[in-house]
Amino acid sequence: MDFEFTEEQRIFREAIRSFAENEIGPLVEEAEETEVYPVELIPKAGKLGFLCVRYPEKYGAAGTDKVTENIFLEELGRVCSGISSGFQVQASLGTSIILEHGTEEQKQEYLVPAIKGDKISAFGLTEPNAGSDAASIQTTAVKDGGHYVINGTKTFITNGSISDFTCVAAYTDKAKGASGGVSVFIVDRDTPGFSVTRKLKKVGHRSADTAELLFENCRVSEEKLVGKEGKGFSYLVASLMSGRISYGGRCLGVAKAAFEASTKYAGERIQFGKPIKDFQATKFKLARMAMEIEAATWLTYRASWLFDQGKKCMKEASMVKLYTSEVAQRVTNEAMQIHGGYGYTMEYPVQRYWRDARLLTITEGTSEIQQIVIARELGI
Ligand SMILES: Cc1cc2nc3c(=O)[nH]c(=O)nc-3n(C[C@H](O)[C@H](O)[C@H](O)COP(=O)(O)OP(=O)(O)OC[C@H]3O[C@@H](n4cnc5c(N)ncnc54)[C@H](O)[C@@H]3O)c2cc1C
CATH class of the missing domain: 1.20.140.10 (Butyryl-CoA Dehydrogenase, subunit A, domain 3)
Structure with a gap:
């Protein structure tokens, strides 16, 4: 049994603490007051190798581990949990499904820029009538030739109004239920039919960007399907x-x-x-x-x-x-x-x-x- 962090993990903690205190710290009060996420931090963190630290080096990330990812989130959370939540989505649900199941093209187009901090990601599962009961989402993606047409509303989406792309869960076949009928799609911010309908005001995490998203006959190419159709859940x-x-x-x-x-x-x-x-x-x-x-x-x-x-x-x-x-x-x-x-x-x-x-x-x-x-x- 070894309860010590490694030398590398200790050095990483010092580096990320310095980044959190010196680069994030001075922006916290204004971001909390104005409820505007300081997006300039994302490319700054990307350049320093602080985004998606657990992801493989071959995509430009630090190639560390879950322990180091938690050291990272601990140090960020210590300075500002609201700002930290944007980083957390970038390194988890906003990109992890692409990392695990995406094609090489999707990885080059979305994952690599997310790791560099050139693109911000979001993840859309929750809907106005589907929270804990995620299987009851109503968003659908209907196949139409080489495209899918997405319709639905997602709410409480972290990074929702600042993201360049969102990984969205939708039913491709309701009859198969959640285990065989839900798929995940990447939707670019400028896709016709996609819009940010409002930003939500919150009790806390005010610096975090939390938005409601609308998909209205939003056509995405079948190349935006992540992994296999129906395997999304x-x-x-x-x-x-x-x-x-x-x-x-x-x-x-x-x-x-x-x-x-x-x-x-x-x-x-x-x-x-x-x-x-x-x-x-x-x-x-x-x-x-x-x-x-x-x-x-x-x-x-x-x-x-x-x-x-x-x-x-x-x-x-x-x-x-x-x-x-x-x-x-x-x-x-x-x-x-x-x-x-x-x-x-x-x-x-x-x-x-x-x-x-x-x-x-x-x-x-x-x-x-x-x-x-x-x-x-x-x-x-
Ligand atoms: C600031 C913020 C950021 C978020 N970011 C994202 C995001 O980026 N992407 C995203 O998809 N979602 C996001 N969410 C949504 C979040 O994951 C949901 O709020 C959460 O899953 C709970 O769903 P709900 O709010 O609909 O509550 P509900 O599911 O309606 O739950 C209400 C209450 O009922 C209880 N309850 C429900 N079902 C049961 C049961 N079976 N047994 C016992 N108790 C039960 C719950 O525990 C809770 O106490 C975010 C939410 C917030 C507030």
Whole structure:
């Protein structure tokens, strides 16, 4: 058993921490205030080799592993979970199905520019009437000669209004059900019939771009079908599983940011003639926060390791998503309490961590859905 990060992973953490603090950090307040994603970060990160770090070197990526991907997401999440979510989609659902099942032409046209940061990706599964029950999507793609005609609406799409292309799930044959009737297509931003109908205003993750997309007789060439027709749902299940492990890094980043801010504040805030960290009540809070972060850390990195070894980790992936997102909420809640009234003002970042953490038990499979998966994997 080896619980140490490798030398390479430690060096990578230092490099990405420096990028997150120095390049992302100064943009956070404005992006959160204006609710505009700082798109200039994507090519900047691409040039430094920070996009899709787990993807193979032959496509221009760093060729690392899931552990390193989570180090990356942890460091980004520590600085801004909203901005981090755009990077996360770029390195997972927005491109992973192309990496795993796309043709070489699709990889050259979409994957390579996404890794360089020349193209931004999005992933469209959720619809106004289909969230947790993904099999109930209503979007269809009907074959018409050498094309497919897509009709439907996708909502809550991260990077939706800033993306150059979106990987969209649609029914090609409803009669076959989800397991044999859903396919995935790449839709370019300038495809006639594709439009961004609105950007959504949110409680947290305000710097993240979240949009509603409309496909109205949107004709895409059959070359935009990713993998085999009807196999899309199985591709989605695998990608979502990988994405749940990546959520660990993002949740850890938010929790660690809140813990660090709380430790600092507790040392500075004087009440009854001493720093509030000298009260046992505060010490106990900080101790529990640290313990939960520690447990969440090793759940995340063990699952990442299992993934890297090619071992089965469906159960562990859901455990990571469920546990780390709940830890992020408990830790940010306590952080708010430690900050007292100042924490509730917009003057301290702790309110952002608290608002951001609230999302984490909802997206990419709610906590309830993760429990269903875990129970199923346990054979219960
Ligand atoms: C900011 C943000 C970004 C997002 N980004 C993307 C994206 O890029 N691409 C994309 O496709 N989607 C995205 N989503 C959608 C996200 O994945 C869904 O919100 C999520 O899957 C939950 O679906 P829902 O919101 O429709 O909730 P619902 O499915 O309606 O669930 C509502 C409640 O019912 C519970 N529930 C539902 N079914 C069951 C059940 N069987 N048993 C027990 N409880 C159940 C849920 O757990 C939840 O508590 C995003 C969402 C947000 C808010």
